Amino acid sequence: MHWQAFSQIERAVDGRRPTRSLLTLLAMHRGRVAASVGFFALKDTPLWLMPVVTAQIIDVVVAGGPLRSLALWAGIALVALVQNYPNHVAYTRLFMGAVRDIGRDLRNALAERLQALSIGFHTRANSAIVQTKVVRDVENVEVMLQQAAHPLLSATMVLAGAITMTAINVPQFLPVYALAIPLAVLLRAILNRRSRARNESFRREVEEFSARVGEMATLLPITRAHGLERVAVRRVAHGADGVRQAGFALDLLNGRFASLSWVSLQLLGVGCLVLAAWISVSGWLPITAGQVVLLSSYFALLTQAATGLLMLLPIIARGTESVRSIAEVLQEPDLELNEGKRPVERVAGDIRLERAEVRYEFGEPPALDDVTLEIRPGETVAFVGSSGSGKSTLLNLVLGFLRPTRGRVRLDGVDMQELDLRTFRRFVSVVPQESVLFEGSIRDNIVYGLGEVDDERVLAALRDANALEIVESQPRGWDTIVGERGARLSGGQRQRLSIARALVRDPRVLLLDEATSALDPESEAKVKEALARLMRGRTTLVVAHRLSTIRSADRIVVLEHGRIVETGSHDDLVAAGGRYAQLHRVQSA
Known part of the structure; x- marks a missing residue:
């Protein structure tokens, strides 16, 4: 229809x-x-x-x-x-x-x-x-x-x-x-x-x-x-x-x-x-x-x-x-309105938040409050802070899942309110904390929604995601059925397949939401290596609780109560002795 x-x-x-x-x-x-x-x-x-x-x-x-x-x-x-x-x-x-x-x-x-x-x-x-x-x-x-x-x-x-x-x-x-x-x-x-x-x-x-x-x-x-x-x-x-x-x-x-x-x-x-x-x-x-x-x-x-x-x-x-x-x-009116808006033909990856505010309910404190931030094309920006500080809200705002109640978000200089966000998301990949797989083959999960994809492209994505060994260990290779929500695979295996799914799409914007927090040290090392390849040359927004996973980020943004309280590199923020340094001392101990 x-x-x-x-x-x-x-x-x-x-x-x-x-x-x-x-x-x-x-x-x-x-x-x-x-x-x-x-x-x-x-x-x-x-x-x-x-x-x-x-x-x-x-x-x-x-x-x-x-x-x-x-x-x-x-x-x-x-x-x-x-x-x-x-x-x-x-x-x-x-x-x-x-x-x-x-x-x-x-x-x-x-x-x-x-x-x-x-x-x-x-x-x-x-x-x-x-x-x-x-x-x-x-x-x-x-x-x-x-x-x-x-x-x-x-x-x-x-x-x-x-x-x-x-x-x-x-x-x-x-x-x-x-x-x-x-x-x-x-x-x-x-x-x-x-x-x-x-x-x-x-x-x-x-x-x-x-x-x-x-x-x-x-x-x-x-x-x-x-x-x-x-x-x-x-x-x-x-x-x-x-x-x-x-x-x-x-x-x-x-x-x-x-x-x-x-x-x-x-x-x-x-x-x-x-x-x-x-x-x-x-x-x-x-x-x-x-x-x-x-x-x-x-x-x-x-x-x-x-x-x-x-x-x-x-x-x-x-x-x-x-x-x-x-x-x-x-008849539910709570729509993400995209029809008739300008389609996104290409994405450079320049993202700007201008005094952005998000309120889930009026009368309650804002989840994001007067946030102004510029993320340059190809830059990796990590967001840290205590639970409820607004990290996931900020990612959802960039994805267009949420609209700012005040201020604006710009993509390559254009207000995202004017864009068909469905077309923007074709240039985006998300690697969440819990990788979501459907009950199909490994290959079907990787190329989901892409139509015909040649085998070499899939193999390259698996190799770069450190996931080729997963395929080779299965009795039917990438035709192996992963089970409902990927139940037949370990958490680390599911996460590497999720990274392969992102790689095969060659995104311009990458969102990583606690992508390694649920993994054992061995799996985390393999996933971090795969993520490093995935992030190369792409605008990347990272949410992480483990500060050790974001030391190499170009910038680290510290959020508290929906506001930006600190910005800088890992070394600069540790030397400043502020909120980030406090979080770092707690985790190091």
Whole structure:
């Protein structure tokens, strides 16, 4: 899908008007939907035609002939029934194809929106809940459209056929059909008042339970290490009980409503049959035995259709609640706005912060406060300071994950507010403290997102990252699967592969966030050697707690409480006897 199509999906989905949203989504496939309705009308002909055939055959039997009329009506019934198969297949192909396309488009639009939302949103949002919206809620919408369309169209065709045939045969009986409409509306109103609240409660419980399960999976090593298995199970069990209670309350509501609907409409159907028979026997209207069957059959079909539609209300309520859930993401305003901004064609690596301030919440102290700093192309600048001093915030500001609440950040002299930061990040590589690998081969992880990359380029990156020995030690070389999050490799191995991933991209700007802090001395030595090759000739920003890893930096910037308190080389700062010297003495001891 093109981004304009994503935008169209986003505009279509409105959490305040879920029904209109669904109609708008269907209208995006109006050609196929309209054709499918035509095929449905043809294939459903037997439903309203068979009562007419039955009534005519009964009247032939009562009159004692003629036999050719019997053969005529039998032939009509045969043609009506046989045509159902090809038309039903055509309806299914067209309508269900449109529904599956809607499901695909919603999932793609959610993925696109999630990529456009700010890092702040993803920090607040729970990944398991987001996953539930993309998987479960979209599936609920698909199920609702699949299960609701057939009964709704069938009821419409039966109503049209019943009214037409009754108007032709016994027009005086038409007002009786009107009794079913207020009854169905009343029953729907009874359910609707309570259904939305129960469905929303159930959805929230499922989302919270998904979050608990995701949390349990993430914390599994910690849980095992501290013998907290029962605590973890109790937390999940508490969430499961919440889902059970909310789901059971919803089931009871739907069960009571289903029984009330069925009894009410069946009583109405029996009443119609008795009324038609009484009118025929009393002679109040000239109704034949066949017409009594006709009227009774049509009313039975109408009440059956109305019952079917009312039974669908729980599925429709669940689907519309899922539309509201999807809209929470598609209508989330916290976007990283890039569309229409100037693309970055090349990067020299000159970065300037001009009185930059970042506040996460107004009323709270700023994470960065009045920071002015120039980083020249090819320069290596290290940032140190105590926890919460603003080091990671500064890296996120340079990446464009955060926007300054005051001041500006310039890239090669241009205000980054004016740039499409997605195009800037093509010239950037990040090596974090914990290297993130996906469950694929070593080679796939290194060339992730680059398309076709020749083997020599990959080999060179592995060699420069001191990672070639990792590949050579694996049974299948770089086709070896690394496991989820690289679980089959050590921390040092994952980090060297992360450096190879950065090298193969040949970035102009490099961000290193505690890249060696979690490694043993032997792994750290290999990673530091690889990082030295990676940093050569590139603008590099380094965040480090271990001061020994940044001695060779061109400049060291000391941050405290979001402000720059010292700047200089390692030797200069140690000689100055300030905050850096204090940190150095503590670590040296």
